Amino acid sequence: MRLSRGVPLAAALLAVTVTGPAPAAGAADDGHCARQERVRVPGAEFQRSACLADLTTTGLAGTPYTDTADQAGLTAKDTRSPSGVPGIQVDGYFPDTSGFNATHGWHHDAQFVIRMPDHWNGGLVVTGAPGTRRQYAVDRAISDQVLALGYAYAATDKGNNGADFYRDGSRPGDAVAEWNERTTQLTRAARRAVAQRYGHAPRRTYMTGMSNGGYLTRWQLENHPELYDGGVDWEGALWTADGPNLLTSLPVTVARAAGSARDEDLYAAGFARGSEFLWPYHEKAYWGLTQKVYRAEFDPSYDPGCPGPSAGGTVEQILAPCASDATYDYSSRPASVHRAVARVALTGRIGRPMITLHGDLDALLPQAADSDVYARMIDERGRGGLHRYYTVLGGTHVDGLYDTYPDRLRPILPCYRSAFDALVGWVERGTPPPSDRAVTRSASGDVVNSCSLDDAAARGR
Structure with missing residues (x-):
């Protein structure tokens, strides 16, 4: 080969x-x-x-x-x-x-x-x-x-x-x-x-992942808990048939790029105040591309001409948004679109212990429209006892951005490693992880490679 x-x-x-x-x-x-x-x-x-x-x-x-x-x-x-x-x-x-x-x-x-x-x-x-x-x-x-x-x-x-x-x-x-x-x-x-x-x-099998891998972790623990002993969900994507989902939070970002949306509109969609310094990068690298390809996946009839048979042949074409997505309104789309999303939707009915981490400055999957909602879904299904939820203060969707903004961001990876250890202790030794909390950044130490889940303030749901 x-x-x-x-x-x-x-x-x-x-x-x-x-x-x-x-x-x-x-x-x-x-x-x-x-x-x-x-x-x-x-x-x-x-x-x-x-x-x-x-x-x-x-x-x-x-x-x-x-x-x-x-x-x-x-x-x-x-x-x-x-x-x-x-x-x-x-x-x-x-x-x-x-x-x-x-x-x-x-x-x-x-x-x-x-x-x-x-x-x-x-x-x-x-x-x-x-x-x-x-x-x-x-x-x-x-x-x-x-x-x-x-x-x-x-x-x-x-x-x-x-x-x-x-x-x-x-x-x-x-x-x-x-x-x-x-x-x-x-x-x-x-x-x-x-x-x-x-x-x-x-003897033990754990499911884990970041972003779409976090979504897979959620879905597997809901639908195939017999295969796993637990999981760690790192900023998983949320799909629900009636929203929120990516198609309810991202269109306003395309509208902002087109000059037809204000910062207040992004806040209303769940984007965090204080994350504004990350928006120019996400506007160029993530927002338009993500909206157009997922809309093409679930709602191809909305604009068959964009992206069409390909998202683009050059980097610029791939990253460019579809202009039509600036006015996309998921709530008004036909029932067939909502049924397509329902096929992959999450319910919150996890069947094994799971730990979720989400950065409060996530500018792609805003926490308020994602993990905050999913944690409530888990509670409403009566599965809150199987879940821990940690907000990483200063965390954003990809840790690589820490190198550009070391004074404003912190990597999530060391907290993820601590969370994995906590999950193993929970599953294998019966040691409950810390309660839901916001994980703070230590004033000293190696923030890139260390994170204590105990270095935090308790939070409720």
Whole structure:
């Protein structure tokens, strides 16, 4: 198989096997990459297995086994990442009819990565790509840390990706619905693949993710709690049939870019006072693009000419909004549009413990129109005892913006790591996490790499 970008194999690469021909013999059962030859991902159309000296981004940078470009902007520059985790990596894909994902030159969607460290703690962590990124997107943010803790790790590209993801499927909502299906599929397959390597199924399985990965965490714990023991939701997107959702909060941002909306209109839509310094960047990089592609996914008849068969061929075209979206009114759209959103909507009926984190300065998914609402939905479903909700003061949607505004922002990643530890203590030791609260920024210390959930003021719902 042609490897991505023709990058030569790193010196750390010890062995590679591809399904089809007889695999090379693995290491001894108690040694490095034990039982590699036994690992077959159930349902995969293709897989490639590699025995690696280090499964973290430190060891994989410059090899075909991660993609640092797809991780851009998600973490702060000075984020410290663990390294030195030897084990097996399995890359592959499930049967699919779309081909947006060109990773490894495969041009095939439903790609996945599964990593199995030599020193396993008995657990599995599953995630899906944020935004419209692909399976390696959160390697630095999530994979590195959980591998260092001893967990096996699995991630999916969600079955479609890139700015043209809305072209996948035959009816409105199909592309996003596939995200949920692919996450469920990978979880089941990864649990069995892990059992093949280690001799027994994971004792604990956790679901987690950021942005769209956070949405997947919410949906999985609502719809397939039998697969998981808990989850951490990092600023997950909220979809509800009658709103709020992205199509109720983002049109005003397009109107602002067109000069037909005031700051007060954004506040009314949920955008936080104090986040104004982030708006020019989001206007150029996020708002117009996000509104037009999700509106095309759920409501393609509103403006068939924009974005049309593609979101654009150049960066400028891709990021440019559709002018018609400045006057988009989700509440007045036909019932068919609301039914399309209902197919992927959240209910708040989580069936396993979950921790939610959201930055108070999120300028893409404003907290007031997202996690605040979802926390109330959980309470209304009588599931509040399974939920903790932490507002990260100074946090915004992507940690990379901290490098531009270090005096105004703080990264969420260290708080996420603390939240993951708190979830494990909750599930495995019965230690309740701190109550819902706003996590403050310490006056001193390394804000990029440390966060205490106790350093906070209690908050109610």
